[in-house]
Amino acid sequence: MNTDSPISTRRDRKREEKRQAIVAAAEEVFGAKGVADASMSEIADLADVAAGTLYLYFSGKEALFFAAFAKRISTLFESTHAHWEANGPLRDRLAEVVRLHLSFVRTNRGFYEFLMTLGHPDHTSPGEFSPLIELCDSQLSLQTAAFAKAQANGEISDKLAPEFLSRALRSLAFGMVTDAVNRRKTEDLESVVEPLVELFWNGISK
Amino acid sequence: MNTDSPISTRRDRKREEKRQAIVAAAEEVFGAKGVADASMSEIADLADVAAGTLYLYFSGKEALFFAAFAKRISTLFESTHAHWEANGPLRDRLAEVVRLHLSFVRTNRGFYEFLMTLGHPDHTSPGEFSPLIELCDSQLSLQTAAFAKAQANGEISDKLAPEFLSRALRSLAFGMVTDAVNRRKTEDLESVVEPLVELFWNGISK
Amino acid sequence: MNTDSPISTRRDRKREEKRQAIVAAAEEVFGAKGVADASMSEIADLADVAAGTLYLYFSGKEALFFAAFAKRISTLFESTHAHWEANGPLRDRLAEVVRLHLSFVRTNRGFYEFLMTLGHPDHTSPGEFSPLIELCDSQLSLQTAAFAKAQANGEISDKLAPEFLSRALRSLAFGMVTDAVNRRKTEDLESVVEPLVELFWNGISK
Amino acid sequence: MNTDSPISTRRDRKREEKRQAIVAAAEEVFGAKGVADASMSEIADLADVAAGTLYLYFSGKEALFFAAFAKRISTLFESTHAHWEANGPLRDRLAEVVRLHLSFVRTNRGFYEFLMTLGHPDHTSPGEFSPLIELCDSQLSLQTAAFAKAQANGEISDKLAPEFLSRALRSLAFGMVTDAVNRRKTEDLESVVEPLVELFWNGISK
DNA sequence: GATGAATGAGGCTTCATTCAT
DNA sequence: TATGAATGAAGCCTCATTCAT
Numbered sequence: 071m072n073t074d075s076p077i078s079t080r081r082d083r084k085r086e087e088k089r090q091a092i093v094a095a096a097e098e099v100f101g102a103k104g105v106a107d108a109s110m111s112e113i114a115d116l117a118d119v120a121a122g123t124l125y126l127y128f129s130g131k132e133a134l135f136f137a138a139f140a141k142r143i144s145t146l147f148e149s150t151h152a153h154w155e156a157n158g159p160l161r162d163r164l165a166e167v168v169r170l171h172l173s174f175v176r177t178n179r180g181f182y183e184f185l186m187t188l189g190h191p192d193h194t195s196p197g198e199f200s201p202l203i204e205l206c207d208s209q210l211s212l213q214t215a216a217f218a219k220a221q222a223n224g225e226i227s228d229k230l231a232p233e234f235l236s237r238a239l240r241s242l243a244f245g246m247v248t249d250a251v252n253r254r255k256t257e258d259l260e261s262v263v264e265p266l267v268e269l270f271w272n273g274i275s276k
Numbered sequence: 277m278n279t280d281s282p283i284s285t286r287r288d289r290k291r292e293e294k295r296q297a298i299v300a301a302a303e304e305v306f307g308a309k310g311v312a313d314a315s316m317s318e319i320a321d322l323a324d325v326a327a328g329t330l331y332l333y334f335s336g337k338e339a340l341f342f343a344a345f346a347k348r349i350s351t352l353f354e355s356t357h358a359h360w361e362a363n364g365p366l367r368d369r370l371a372e373v374v375r376l377h378l379s380f381v382r383t384n385r386g387f388y389e390f391l392m393t394l395g396h397p398d399h400t401s402p403g404e405f406s407p408l409i410e411l412c413d414s415q416l417s418l419q420t421a422a423f424a425k426a427q428a429n430g431e432i433s434d435k436l437a438p439e440f441l442s443r444a445l446r447s448l449a450f451g452m453v454t455d456a457v458n459r460r461k462t463e464d465l466e467s468v469v470e471p472l473v474e475l476f477w478n479g480i481s482k
Numbered sequence: 483m484n485t486d487s488p489i490s491t492r493r494d495r496k497r498e499e500k501r502q503a504i505v506a507a508a509e510e511v512f513g514a515k516g517v518a519d520a521s522m523s524e525i526a527d528l529a530d531v532a533a534g535t536l537y538l539y540f541s542g543k544e545a546l547f548f549a550a551f552a553k554r555i556s557t558l559f560e561s562t563h564a565h566w567e568a569n570g571p572l573r574d575r576l577a578e579v580v581r582l583h584l585s586f587v588r589t590n591r592g593f594y595e596f597l598m599t600l601g602h603p604d605h606t607s608p609g610e611f612s613p614l615i616e617l618c619d620s621q622l623s624l625q626t627a628a629f630a631k632a633q634a635n636g637e638i639s640d641k642l643a644p645e646f647l648s649r650a651l652r653s654l655a656f657g658m659v660t661d662a663v664n665r666r667k668t669e670d671l672e673s674v675v676e677p678l679v680e681l682f683w684n685g686i687s688k
Numbered sequence: 689m690n691t692d693s694p695i696s697t698r699r700d701r702k703r704e705e706k707r708q709a710i711v712a713a714a715e716e717v718f719g720a721k722g723v724a725d726a727s728m729s730e731i732a733d734l735a736d737v738a739a740g741t742l743y744l745y746f747s748g749k750e751a752l753f754f755a756a757f758a759k760r761i762s763t764l765f766e767s768t769h770a771h772w773e774a775n776g777p778l779r780d781r782l783a784e785v786v787r788l789h790l791s792f793v794r795t796n797r798g799f800y801e802f803l804m805t806l807g808h809p810d811h812t813s814p815g816e817f818s819p820l821i822e823l824c825d826s827q828l829s830l831q832t833a834a835f836a837k838a839q840a841n842g843e844i845s846d847k848l849a850p851e852f853l854s855r856a857l858r859s860l861a862f863g864m865v866t867d868a869v870n871r872r873k874t875e876d877l878e879s880v881v882e883p884l885v886e887l888f889w890n891g892i893s894k
Numbered sequence: 895g896a897t898g899a900a901t902g903a904g905g906c907t908t909c910a911t912t913c914a915t
Numbered sequence: 916t917a918t919g920a921a922t923g924a925a926g927c928c929t930c931a932t933t934c935a936t
Binding site: 896907910911 | 919920924932936
């Protein structure tokens with residue numbers, strides 16, 4: 071039966087679709103609750119599959135979490151990439167990136183929590199995380215390059231290493247979430263973005 | 277029989293000591309793993325008491341977590357208070373505070389995680405958290421006052437609200453932990469502190 | 483693929499069977515010991531399932547108890563219904579019903595205990611019990627009707643309300659169990675049934 | 689020191705008083721909740737003693753329960769004794785006794801529950817109960833005697849054994865509590881007492 | 895491949911009882 | 916004798932994972 075290949079292609083497509091559906095559900099649930107508080111059946115329900123099915127696509131809870139994390143963080147990074155590669159004044163691009171980070175953390179507390187532990191030295195098996203770490207690293211390069219170029223142009227001060235700037239930007243944006251503590255009104259993104267960019271911009275200007 | 281009062285005092289002291297031991301154990305465990313991943317028996321073991329004993333001092337897991345969180349965060353705040361109230365150049369004090377925050381987050385991931393959710397709008401019972409929120413707020417005031425004074429002195433620019441600066445400082449310091457992702461060498465605090473302060477200082481200088 | 487329906491039917495049947503097995507085990511254990519003294523694992527063991535399985539069928543201990551209670555009491559009521567609807571002298575039917583009640587209480591102390599508290603005013607959530615209360619009420623109606631008819635026929639005295647007679651009959655039968663206290667020989671049902679009916683019959687005769 | 693004896697007398701009195709206080713508290717709590725749902729500390733609190741103290745007076749929970757049960761049931765029996773020994777028409781005395789039983793059960797569900805199990809054949813150690821059983825038996829004798837006398841007088845029919853009448857009376861009164869199920873208004877004692885006595889009286893009249 | 899019922903380890907919590915003070 | 920802190924067994928329940936269908 072030479073229909074094998076087409077059939078398996080159709081199958082593969084279906085399989086891939088289901089996989090996506092599962093990851094999407096996992097993104098939703100893990101993002102909102104974090105690994106520990108999310109349950110596999112909850113994800114299965116949302117993905118509209120049986121609980122057992124999850125294990126046909128992922129080896130366990132952790133693996134599924136990793137996949138969901140990778141997906142979400144990639145999505146974020148793709149958006150920031152677009153801005154870094156665009157033209158226009160650096161300050162404006164900074165603002166966009168800050169905005170993206172801020173809103174990411176808002177709806178992805180579960181992943182942000184994990185982000186904090188990714189590089190933690192007392193992880194039992196740091197090896198497992200390396201793909202995720204690389205993923206996160208990769209995004210930084212682009213940012214770093216943008217800062218380097220701006221320093222070369224004389225657009226900003228070159229007193230601080232571009233790599234540091236890149237990391238600091240991300241940290242500042244992500245970190246502002248703790249702000250929720252004092253404000254309890256995380257809704258108005260803009261009232262945070264602008265001063266943040268202003269501060270950062272002053273910090274790096276000549 | 278005037279031994280009554282001393283007796284009860286001795287007992288109270290013992291009781292208080294045990295309470296402290298329990299909270300200390302809880303700080304350790306919750307700080308390292310977060311609420312969800314920590315188990316009560318683990319804490320009991322570390323505190324060297326039976327599992328049931330925990331419930332003589334705290335009504336449940338949540339209450340114990342709150343106590344541990346409050347203790348740790350208070351300790352941090354007391355240190356930062358000391359620096360804010362000291363004399364000396366603002367920039368140096370900034371450096372100290374950043375250092376403190378940085379090292380706090382390093383060993384208290386579990387609490388930092390919680391800090392992020394403290395003001396989260398979809399908490400079922402935000403009322404329960406108010407004491408903790410107030411605790412966190414209180415520390416900010418002191419910082420805010422310091423910034424306000426520096427602006428009045430003309431020491432720093434007054435373009436950004438002192439309250440915002442206060443929050444941003446904390447966020448920046450806390451947020452830099454995500455840096456762990458890329459570096460995996462969180463040990464060398466100093467290599468982070470200095471550029472961070474430099475950046476922030478530039479950002480707020482005239 | 484018309485196998486769908488049969489398949490799900492088979493599954494449903496199996497599920498239903500297991501549910502029945504669980505309820506049966508619960509009837510046994512709760513009936514003998516009452517809610518408080520029975521343990522879920524005991525029931526699980528008797529039903530030959532894992533402890534966790536119980537929670538796939540019932541939301542918790544209370545729900546399982548209710549189901550078991552409803553089952554047992556329904557069984558009792560179905561038997562009494564049969565007698566009330568049959569023809570034959572009222573006195574004989576009375577005897578049968580008394581016999582049934584008596585033997586019910588003997589092996590269902592746990593449920594009888596609960597029966598006593600069903601209408602208790604200081605139940606926290608009386609609402610939850612209403613289905614059970616209705617169940618118990620429903621049986622009374624039939625009895626009441628039988629007494630009313632007998633009064634209309636002039637078969638018995640009409641000095642007491644038929645509804646009261648209905649309740650008194652049940653109470654007398656159920657209550658005779660306390661007799662166990664003095665006799666320790668609950669085995670000989672008959673030696674209780676006959677005088678009881680005689681007494682009641684005299685009480686209601688013209 | 690020849691003060692020994694008076695001192696120990698005073699001590700004994702004090703000890704006795706405390707014992708009474710404990711039993712009183714136990715009556716309250718066990719009566720309301722039954723053995724299983726009552727807790728020792730609850731009783732200790734109510735008696736205003738430390739938890740450990742209970743064990744200086746009673747060997748354990750069960751022993752305390754027995755003491756409380758014996759106390760309450762004795763109190764009930766003393767009241768009924770008074771009525772049986774009084775003069776006056778039998779019917780009136782019946783009414784009083786019914787009233788007493790009814791109101792006993794109302795506030796002593798916990799003990800009534802136990803009453804039902806007292807003679808249960810599958811009690812592990814029936815021997816332990818014999819004092820309680822005797823206690824309950826003793827009350828019956830008086831009632832039985834009263835019925836026997838009434839039969840001798842020709843006041844009531846002698847078709848049923850006086851002992852049976854005695855037991856039936858108690859059962860009927862106790863059993864009417866299940867009535868709560870259908871009525872949910874156990875408050876109006878009188879609306880139950882009168883028809884009950886009427887029914888019973890008819891049942892035993894000539 | 896998909897299902898979802900079943901499992902059972904493990905977590906939180908309560909409470910009768912003991913024992914050092 | 917009285918205390919009440921401490922214990923730890925036992926109970927209820929959840930949920931990641933497996934496996935027969």
